[in-house]
Amino acid sequence: MEGMGDRVKHGDGKRAGEQRAGDARRDRWRKHRIARRAEFVEAALRAVDEHGPDLGMDDVASAAGVTKPVLYRHFEDKADLYLALGQRGTEMLFERLIPAINAELAPVPRIRMALDAFFTVIEQHPNLYRLLSRKSFADRPVDADVVAEDKEVIATALTALLGDYMRMLNMDSGAAEPWAHGIVGMVQNTGEWWIDKRTMSRDSVVEYLTQIIWAAIDGLTRQHGVVLDPDKPLEANKVVRLSPQRRADTTPQAEPGGAS
Structure with missing residues (x-):
């Protein structure tokens, strides 16, 4: 029979494996969000070039091929997108x-x-x-x-x-x-x-x-x-x-x- 010590070790190993898997998923998701945000900044740059400094979030969403709610998953508000554009500039x-x-x-x-x-x-x-x-x-x-x-x-x-x-x-x-x-x-x-x-x-x-x-x-x-x-x-x-x-x-x- 498996001893209590063995069961504890196996349990700890399982939890450690689950934690590593969870960390890997979070890291992939973080990288995905960073890459997606960068894509939207490039779309915003194209929208600025086309529409001028009076552009709105609708123009950015159109250039990115998404809806405004999708944009707002990656930018807190217009000011956040403005700062991202400034960083890109x-x-x-x-x-x-x-x-x-x-x-x-x-x-x-x-x-x-x-x-x-x-x-x-x-x-x-x-x-x-x-x-x-x-x-x-x-x-x-x-x-x-x-x-x-x-x-x-x-x-x-x-x-x-x-x-x-x-x-x-x-x-x-x-x-x-x-x-x-x-x-x-x-x-x-x-x-x-x-x-x-x-x-x-x-x-x-x-x-x-x-x-x-x-x-x-x-x-x-x-x-x-x-x-x-x-x-x-x-x-x-x-x-x-x-x-x-x-x-x-x-x-x-x-x-x-x-x-x-």
């Missing part, structure tokens, strides 16, 4: 911007590449940028300011990058922070003007901004007796890490581097 921007900012290029080509990354994204998705800039979804205001958050992340990273270069050139790095915020603000304001007016090509606006930013850098460095070749890479390539995740503890760092 940030990912698209940073996918282009990070390699551009960290490119081992001469100063002017590096500036040009970073600007082109930004203007390419807003050119491809102007309605998404308009939606995020006005902080509302289907005429409903939201508490988050996605564009402002992205500006702060980029400006913080640019501050670290400029500060490293200024210290390398024996210059006062205290100017790095206002410089960074000034550059980011100028680029954003120009971008908002450009997607509405389109009085020039993307290449033209990128080139004008490139020359403006380089003229400021060249002027400041010359004041300190430093003459940089705009078409020659600097001796040390400083890089930054930009995270598209919006977290309070995310601080960009500069480093020396070469269900249905």
Whole structure:
């Protein structure tokens, strides 16, 4: 006969197996919901591109091929979908911007590449940028300011990058922070003007901004007796890490581097 100890062991083993199976099911369900939510965000992006920043949940549901109740199983409300769209927009921007900012290029080509990354994204998705800039979804205001958050992340990273270069050139790095915020603000304001007016090509606006930013850098460095070749890479390539995740503890760092 089976002893009590054996029965206890078998019972414990059965419960452990059931728990593992339950954990596996929950993990599969969680992954399914994450994937399904991502599909709906892409559908929302298509709907924004088609209908503009005044789109509603009906437009998103139609683009996704589902009903609104199905959408609301994956998003708490319109604000939740707005934030998911903002996160997707940030990912698209940073996918282009990070390699551009960290490119081992001469100063002017590096500036040009970073600007082109930004203007390419807003050119491809102007309605998404308009939606995020006005902080509302289907005429409903939201508490988050996605564009402002992205500006702060980029400006913080640019501050670290400029500060490293200024210290390398024996210059006062205290100017790095206002410089960074000034550059980011100028680029954003120009971008908002450009997607509405389109009085020039993307290449033209990128080139004008490139020359403006380089003229400021060249002027400041010359004041300190430093003459940089705009078409020659600097001796040390400083890089930054930009995270598209919006977290309070995310601080960009500069480093020396070469269900249905």
